[in-house]
Amino acid sequence: MNPAxxxxxLNWINNEPCPAExxxxxxxYNPANGKVLGRxxxxxxxxxxxxxxxxxxxxxxxGEKTAVARGDVMRTIxxxxxxxxxxxxxxxxxxxxxxxxxxxxxTEAAIEMGLFVAGEGRRNYGxxxxxxxxxRTVLTKRMPLGIAALIIASNTPIANxxxxxxxxxxxxxxxIMKPSEDTPATAAIFCExxxxxxxxxxxxxxxxxxxxxxxxxxxxxxxxxLVSFTGSSxxxxxxxxxxxxxxxxxxxxxxxxxxxxxxxxADPVNAEKWVxxxxxxxxxxxxxxxxxxxxxDKIYETFRERLLRSTRGLKIGVGNHDFLGPVINLKHLxxxxxxxxxxxxxxxxxxxxxxxxxxxxxxxxYYMAPTILGNVDADAExxxxxxxxxxxxxxxxxxxxxxxxxxxxxKLGLTSSIHTGSIHRAMEYAERVEAGVVVINGGTHGSxxxxxxxxxxxxxxxxxxAGLEAMDVYSDWKYINIIxxxxxx
Ligand code: NAD
Numbered sequence: 166m167n168p169a170x171x172x173x174x175l176n177w178i179n180n181e182p183c184p185a186e187x188x189x190x191x192x193x194y195n196p197a198n199g200k201v202l203g204r205x206x207x208x209x210x211x212x213x214x215x216x217x218x219x220x221x222x223x224x225x226x227x228g229e230k231t232a233v234a235r236g237d238v239m240r241t242i243x244x245x246x247x248x249x250x251x252x253x254x255x256x257x258x259x260x261x262x263x264x265x266x267x268x269x270x271x272t273e274a275a276i277e278m279g280l281f282v283a284g285e286g287r288r289n290y291g292x293x294x295x296x297x298x299x300x301r302t303v304l305t306k307r308m309p310l311g312i313a314a315l316i317i318a319s320n321t322p323i324a325n326x327x328x329x330x331x332x333x334x335x336x337x338x339x340x341i342m343k344p345s346e347d348t349p350a351t352a353a354i355f356c357e358x359x360x361x362x363x364x365x366x367x368x369x370x371x372x373x374x375x376x377x378x379x380x381x382x383x384x385x386x387x388x389x390x391l392v393s394f395t396g397s398s399x400x401x402x403x404x405x406x407x408x409x410x411x412x413x414x415x416x417x418x419x420x421x422x423x424x425x426x427x428x429x430x431a432d433p434v435n436a437e438k439w440v441x442x443x444x445x446x447x448x449x450x451x452x453x454x455x456x457x458x459x460x461x462d463k464i465y466e467t468f469r470e471r472l473l474r475s476t477r478g479l480k481i482g483v484g485n486h487d488f489l490g491p492v493i494n495l496k497h498l499x500x501x502x503x504x505x506x507x508x509x510x511x512x513x514x515x516x517x518x519x520x521x522x523x524x525x526x527x528x529x530x531y532y533m534a535p536t537i538l539g540n541v542d543a544d545a546e547x548x549x550x551x552x553x554x555x556x557x558x559x560x561x562x563x564x565x566x567x568x569x570x571x572x573x574x575x576k577l578g579l580t581s582s583i584h585t586g587s588i589h590r591a592m593e594y595a596e597r598v599e600a601g602v603v604v605i606n607g608g609t610h611g612s613x614x615x616x617x618x619x620x621x622x623x624x625x626x627x628x629x630x631a632g633l634e635a636m637d638v639y640s641d642w643k644y645i646n647i648i649x650x651x652x653x654x
Contacts, residue, residue, distance in 0.1 A: 199529035223367025236286015243279025309337030319345035421579030579620035
């Protein structure tokens with residue numbers, strides 16, 4: 166057991182830690198060495214019922230507080246997170262296998278999200294307007310939804326908590342979070358901080374556990390007004406169906422198969438830097454990872470050689486100077502290895518990597534070597550399926566039009582990037598690519614608290630997280646009609 170990690174990771178209901186009603190647990194493993202870090206409460210519908218009761222009790226009085234008051238609590242939580250950022254980062258690093266420096270960067274982004282949302286307490290603007298009838302004004306006002314279910318992935322655990330928890334609480338909802346079973350302790354320390362910051366009991370609750378056992382009862386509950394989900398498109402489809410059955414509001418932030426284009430007029434050094442970062446940082450476990458790299462024919466050979474050379478030189482491990490660490494669990498690693506084997510059986514070439522890392526530094530850890538594949542058809546399964554790991558595919562195209570159509574040849578449409586020296590090409594690409602986020606001469610990843618983030622096609626259902634756009638996810642607009650002088654109408 167690691168002294169920096171809780172031995173038992175509990176649910177949080179009414180600001181109190183509690184084990185699962187069944188008394189069952191599941192083990193949480195360290196991705197860096199395969200050892201058990203601790204055990205977490207294995208919840209089911211009984212725990213969800215208990216959390217719903219707490220949320221129902223808290224809902225009304227929290228929703229009736231002013232936006233300023235709720236914003237003040239969000240600020241206190243964010244500042245308390247800042248005071249405890251080393252504790253949070255230590256847990257994030259242990260749970261995910263990312264370096265302490267990366268975990269700290271992620272924690273700071275999560276704190277910024279809290280501060281951004283807290284500032285909305287002093288804005289939270291609606292609109293006022295006239296109407297076709299005289300002596301009548303219409304006001305719009307944001308209203309809480311009630312109870313929000315927040316279901317999240319593990320890849321950036323504290324950012325994923327913050328991206329949903331802050332706007333949901335700020336908008337006046339009582340929330341129940343179901344974190345990933347791979348990162349239970351990050352969500353638990355957030356609950357502890359919320360309690361210590363003075364958040365009233367029942368406003369933010371946590372249910373640990375597995376998707377079908379602990380997530381499904383939340384999605385299916387008629388008491389839940391909003392299901393806000395971040396995860397794979399496969400799970401998203403199951404959740405959308407279940408929540409759609411009872412016409413609940415559903416926000417989906419799903420996967421990506423993001424294309425990064427390197428044109429013949431790109432700065433090769435900058436393009437190489439961003440391909441490495443987009444494809445391999447966070448061990449490729451980003452919805453916004455560049456899992457497809459499309460290179461113009463004219464520069465293909467030279468760009469490929471420099472990229473392979475630099476990929477071979479990437480440092481792998483959990484230290485602050487390592488470029489990437491392990492993936493989140495053994496099953497995920499095995500799935501990736503199987504996908505690579507199948508791609509090779511179908512004619513793909515492994516240009517670099519393609520295997521589990523071996524050697525004493527990696528013993529029993531879930532390390533996938535950074536991998537680049539070539540000779541892959543645009544319609545091949547591996548070109549279409551999100552792998553969510555340090556694996557990317559190199560494609561060769563003859564011109565801009567072919568690059569755009571290859572980038573758009575995907576059911577997913579989360580992010581994209583183009584490297585070019587031409588403003589004309591850059592802007593035309595930004596217009597034509599089917600993605601929710603486009604970056605010119607940078608990486609495919611990178612979101613900030615004040616910027617809306619989300620995808621088109623099967624990467625989402627039209628909502629945007631973060632930014633002011635997040636407030637639309639977590640609140641409803643009410644239109645208030647005022648007839649000022651009924652006698653004159
Ligand atoms: P996942 O879909 O397997 O799981 C996500 C969450 O859903 C987990 O908490 C899981 O326990 C829960 N879950 C699973 N089945 C469920 C069910 N039937 N009912 C309710 N909950 C259920 O995804 P993952 O492997 O944990 O995360 C990786 C995925 O997340 C990738 O596809 C990645 O692109 C995506 N992601 C998207 C964004 C974004 O903003 N678009 C951000 C991060 C990750």
